[in-house]
Amino acid sequence: MNVHLLRSPELSEETYRNVLQLLQNFQGPMHFIPCEEEIIEDTIRTKERIWNNKDDFEHLEINSFSAQESRNSSRFTIKFPYLEKVKSWKQLFTECDKYRKTKKISENDLVVLLTDIGNELNWFGGVDPNMKNYFIQTSNWEHFFGNTIDIRFPIAYEVIIWAMRYFMFENNEAILKGVHKKSIGCIMDFCEDKSQIIIKMRTADVCDTCMNHFKDRDTPTLYTRQFFEILDGIRNSMTFRSRSVLLQQPSRLEIRGYSRKIFFTDLGGLELRLNPKEKSIYLFYLNHPEGIIISHLQDYKEEITQLYSRFSNQSEPDIINRAIETLINPLDNDINVVLSRINGKIKKTVGESLFNYYCICGERGDRKKILLDRELIINNMN
Structure with a gap:
């Protein structure tokens, strides 16, 4: 199966390429395909939303359309009032559909839009009713993890867990029912504050109940293996980066191929x-x-x-x-x-x-x- 990663114009090409490369490092039946960027044009106007205070910004009802993490954090660093550009979910999924039609993407493929623009429900990501189009918000991660975070990791993490949910659940309603309101270190944790999000990403695990969703839907082993390899790779890279200074342990440097990349x-x-x-x-x-x-x-x-x-x-x-x-x-x-x-x-x-x-x-x-x-x-x- 192909997962087409789309880049909105406001997202830097460097960040986009780094996320794509990270995901492509892991071989398996799921292929991460770069978009042809000339197709992704920002023709839809954004709106501007003012968040007057921290509590309003962090509030998210669990019975909202999709089952993604709350942005609740007692250490959030955005200064209020905060002006944010946003699009509706319909606008974001329209961009996915436009790319599908233009490039004649197979209905069996997934399309994931990476965008710095906020969204009307203030979520990190979402899925449309047909479970084939997704968006991931790529901005504001530094406010949760600090300026030392390599934002490739949380973005790639969001991409892969949404792909996993495609295999785990039949529809949006099933995703919503599968959410853990109390964090247990699983990809389906709702996460009410920053520390819980960090724990979930560092754990990069799936609980027994959620593991059974893969079994119940007869997910091919090669897919689940690739999922966990990516999750483990993200976790290990994040852990290495955070410990490298303390341990005085730099990363290995690899020089590849004739072009010496x-x-x-x-x-x-x-x-x-x-x-x-x-x-x-x-x-x-x-x-x-x-x-x-x-x-x-x-x-x-x-x-x-x-x-x-x-x-x-x-x-x-x-x-x-x-x-x-x-x-x-x-x-x-x-x-x-x-x-x-x-x-x-x-x-x-x-x-x-x-x-x-x-x-x-x-x-x-x-x-x-x-x-x-x-x-x-x-x-x-x-």
Whole structure:
């Protein structure tokens, strides 16, 4: 079965790609398909809703249309009054239907819209009556988990538990009846506050009662296996990230394939996306744990050129040579710009707490180096 992930225009492409990649890391009968973004156009007007206080914002009746988590949290950080753009559930599912019709999506496939826009019932996600269209709200997660959260994890978690509910329940009413009003560490917990949501995500478990829903509906084993592998992967990645600073344990760094894509293995396979020039310099410094002074880069011109030639879209040797000459010229500022961009992307990808393990560091005039233990580097060239 295919699960088509749609990106609304207001959701950053980077976040969308990171969520998609995280889900695609786990093989099985369920395939997560990227959308053709030109189809997802924001042609429906949003409304603006003012939340005057915390209690109004966090209130959610359990007999609402769908059975998703409440946003109740005693430590919620939004300042009130809070102005939020919202769409109706009908508008959100209309976008799913439009994509289905335009791309002739099979009726057996699921369509999931990822959007930063709020919704009329103030839910994290929802499903339409036919159980084939879904939306997940991708904004405000930092307010529940703090600024250190990698928002890929809660978003991917919401995607997979809604896919699980498709297999567990026949319709919306059955989902609603299956909700646990008292939290027990199950994906069907209603969750009334932030700490309960955190526990549910870290537990990433399904209680015996809910497990029986899979059995009663004769869900194929390959699907349930993939579900639990994804849940366990999300949980393990979140746990690793939170403990890494205390344990001084950075993630392994994996370099894959001919194009030498760079992934943080223990952070859910998060990719470090660098342009050809940036990737050439980063891999060059990975190859030299002793460090290299910037003014000495000219001595390594051939090595850097070989790397850049592999990644660059340019095929003309003269163009490649001029780019490298500019890059390694000690009188030019190009290398400093490239290093700054690399380090900025690393910090944005792994966060402040893990940044120092992976950045290219060194005082002005001294050797620049990457401190990561080379034993943590996995070279997978296949």
